[in-house]
Amino acid sequence: MKNERSIIHLTLDGDLPAEERVRLLKRIESDPVLSKEYHALAEALGTLGREGRREPPPGFTRSVLARLPRRKAPLRERMMKLFFGGRVLRWNLASAVAVLLIVALAAVLATTRQSNNDTVTVRLNVQAPNARQVAVAGDFNKWDPGVNVMSRENGAWTIELPLRPGVYAYMFIVDNEQWITDPRAETHRDDGFGNRNAVMRVRI
Amino acid sequence: MRNAVLMRNIVLLLLVAGALAAAPGTTAAAELQPAGAELVRLNAAAARDAAVDAGVPAADADLIISRAAQRKFDAQTIERLLAAAESAAKKGLPVRPVVDRIEQGLAKNVPAERIAAAAARLAENLGRARSLVGSVISGGVPVTDAAGRAEAIEAVARALEAAVAGSDVEQIGKAVQARKGSLALFNRAVDSAAHLAVNGVSPSRATDHVRAALDRGSSERDLAAREKRFSESLTHGEKPDDAVAAFDRDRAMDRMYKRSDQGRDSRTGMGGRRR
Numbered sequence: 124m125k126n127e128r129s130i131i132h133l134t135l136d137g138d139l140p141a142e143e144r145v146r147l148l149k150r151i152e153s154d155p156v157l158s159k160e161y162h163a164l165a166e167a168l169g170t171l172g173r174e175g176r177r178e179p180p181p182g183f184t185r186s187v188l189a190r191l192p193r194r195k196a197p198l199r200e201r202m203m204k205l206f207f208g209g210r211v212l213r214w215n216l217a218s219a220v221a222v223l224l225i226v227a228l229a230a231v232l233a234t235t236r237q238s239n240n241d242t243v244t245v246r247l248n249v250q251a252p253n254a255r256q257v258a259v260a261g262d263f264n265k266w267d268p269g270v271n272v273m274s275r276e277n278g279a280w281t282i283e284l285p286l287r288p289g290v291y292a293y294m295f296i297v298d299n300e301q302w303i304t305d306p307r308a309e310t311h312r313d314d315g316f317g318n319r320n321a322v323m324r325v326r327i
Numbered sequence: 328m329r330n331a332v333l334m335r336n337i338v339l340l341l342l343v344a345g346a347l348a349a350a351p352g353t354t355a356a357a358e359l360q361p362a363g364a365e366l367v368r369l370n371a372a373a374a375r376d377a378a379v380d381a382g383v384p385a386a387d388a389d390l391i392i393s394r395a396a397q398r399k400f401d402a403q404t405i406e407r408l409l410a411a412a413e414s415a416a417k418k419g420l421p422v423r424p425v426v427d428r429i430e431q432g433l434a435k436n437v438p439a440e441r442i443a444a445a446a447a448r449l450a451e452n453l454g455r456a457r458s459l460v461g462s463v464i465s466g467g468v469p470v471t472d473a474a475g476r477a478e479a480i481e482a483v484a485r486a487l488e489a490a491v492a493g494s495d496v497e498q499i500g501k502a503v504q505a506r507k508g509s510l511a512l513f514n515r516a517v518d519s520a521a522h523l524a525v526n527g528v529s530p531s532r533a534t535d536h537v538r539a540a541l542d543r544g545s546s547e548r549d550l551a552a553r554e555k556r557f558s559e560s561l562t563h564g565e566k567p568d569d570a571v572a573a574f575d576r577d578r579a580m581d582r583m584y585k586r587s588d589q590g591r592d593s594r595t596g597m598g599g600r601r602r
Contacts, residue, residue: 262427265390266434294435302435306562310554313489313525315428315445316437324551 131161135168241287243325248281249273249305254297259284261293261320268296288327292320370402371395371409378409382416387426394433404439411446420453421477424484449484456483459493463500468510475510482514486521495520495534502541515547516540522554527567536571 133139134147151157196204251257257273257280264270273280273295280295292312294302304311308321375388388409395405408429415425425446432442460479470476483496496517503513516537523533540550553574560570 260434262431265387266427266431268434308558309551310522310558311526312485312522314431314435315449315488316432316435316441318435319525 128160131157131164134161135164241327242285243288243327245284245286245323245325246281247273247284247293247305247323248276248279249295249303249307250279251295251297251303252278254280256298258296258299259293260296261291263291263293268299286325288325290322290324292322294318294320371405374402374406374409374413378413378416381413383409383412383422383426387412387430391426391429391433394430395439398433398436398439400439404443407443408433408439408446411443411450414447415450415453418450418454420450420457421480423477424453424481425450449488452484452487453480455487455493456480459483459496459500462497463504463513464510466500466504468500468503468508468513470510475514479510479514479517482517482521486517486524489521489524489530491517491520491524491530491534495530498534498538499541502538506541506544508541512541512547515550519550519554523557523567523571526557526561528571529568532568532571536574 130147131151134144134151137144139147151161247259249257258268259271259273259282260266260268263284263286271282271284273282275281292314294304294314296302302318304319305321309324310322311319312322314320371392375392378388379385391408391412392405395408400408412422412425412429416422428449429442429446432445437445457480460476460483463479464470464476486496487493499516499520500513503509503516519540520530520533520537523536524530528536537550540553545553557567557570557574560573561567565573
């Protein structure tokens with residue numbers, strides 16, 4: 124039977140000369156068992172031929188390799204592979220869009236933080252040794268004398284103001300009643316009411 | 328006797344009635360202040376809405392009403408204050424300077440009449456300034472953004488308030504155009520002229536001084552430094568005209584030294600750079 128099956132395989136594979144092939148086919152046809160097996164195999168081959176070649180699914184090789192028993196490589200080899208081993212980046216459109224969104228979000232956050240940091244801390248001080256309270260009011264606080272009250276430091280009244288770049292007019296208010304001009308200001312300008320406002324130019 | 332008792336009872340009744348009448352009257356007087364402030368607010372509400380509709384920021388309109396009510400201004404006065412800002416907004420002029428002036432005047436306890444007059448004057452000057460800035464821009468000074476234009480209008484309005492003539496502003500504009508300067512340089516130059524004028528230099532001399540600086544190629548930074556130096560001179564007791572004259576003297580000295588260097592170069596070959 125073993126010999127007969129090899130005859131069938133030789134015939135189906137087409138490895139025999141024509142005369143031999145004819146003789147063997149006659150032999151197969153004469154034997155019902157061989158004939159049945161021959162036709163079953165011939166049909167199977169035909170089906171395989173019609174289906175065509177199929178590509179393995181993605182990750183097939185990796186999954187096969189993953190199932191193989193692992194040999195634990197030495198530490199040096201593993202480190203070399205970690206740092207210098209080639210890698211293949213597998214991606215799809217969804218992950219690419221996600222990465223793009225993260226980058227865009229980070230850029231927006233960075234810009235926002237930058238704009239918040241666009242203020243410059245300006246330090247103002249004035250000598251008013253007999254004052255009980257000194258405040259500064261200007262167009263940066265809508266001229267409200269109650270917002271930026273200065274503190275006394277070594278005999279002088281001082282305050283630090285976080286301001287955006289620009290030009291600001293201001294005056295000091297002593298004891299909540301007397302408005303005085305900063306004599307040390309960069310420049311001064313008329314306030315429209317006969318007094319002079321101090322002017323500071325804030326630059327980055 | 329009966330009449331006497333009757334009279335006594337009538338007097339007592341009148342005293343009790345008077346006491347009862349006086350009690351609610353006292354309460355009414357105590358509540359008059361906040362109720363009055365509220366009434367002023369209610370009466371000014373229409374003016375507030377009109378100003379906000381015209382483009383005055385609501386927060387500023389509310390602040391003006393609040394400060395004016397604190398100072399017990401009547402509704403008509405508040406309407407006048409808001410009208411100045413509303414007028415500027417309706418004409419498409421920068422509102423911020425007008426609003427700022429009103430808020431500043433209220434904070435500094437300036438009388439209402441003066442605040443209203445100063446705000447109206449500023450609004451009028453902003454209108455004149457807009458046309459002057461328009462001609463400077465159409466003459467070739469580039470505008471980078473709307474904010475820059477608004478700043479220029481404000482700077483010119485302030486210069487006009489400092490008695491710098493419109494024709495002098497035009498001359499400064501031409502000097503900036505001639506050297507293809509920016510609107511920021513124009514602003515700075517106008518600011519400098521206003522600064523000198525406010526501090527006692529005659530407006531025409533202030534303009535000439537700034538124009539000369541522009542002609543020599545002074546930058547914004549140079550003009551700022553010059554302003555600072557001028558302020559320092561005044562702080563040290565120098566007269567405004569003398570301080571400006573000192574700048575001119577320095578300039579003449581610079582020119583003299585330059586000529587002197589050139590002369591040494593050409594005549595003797597000594598003292599100059601070797602070529």
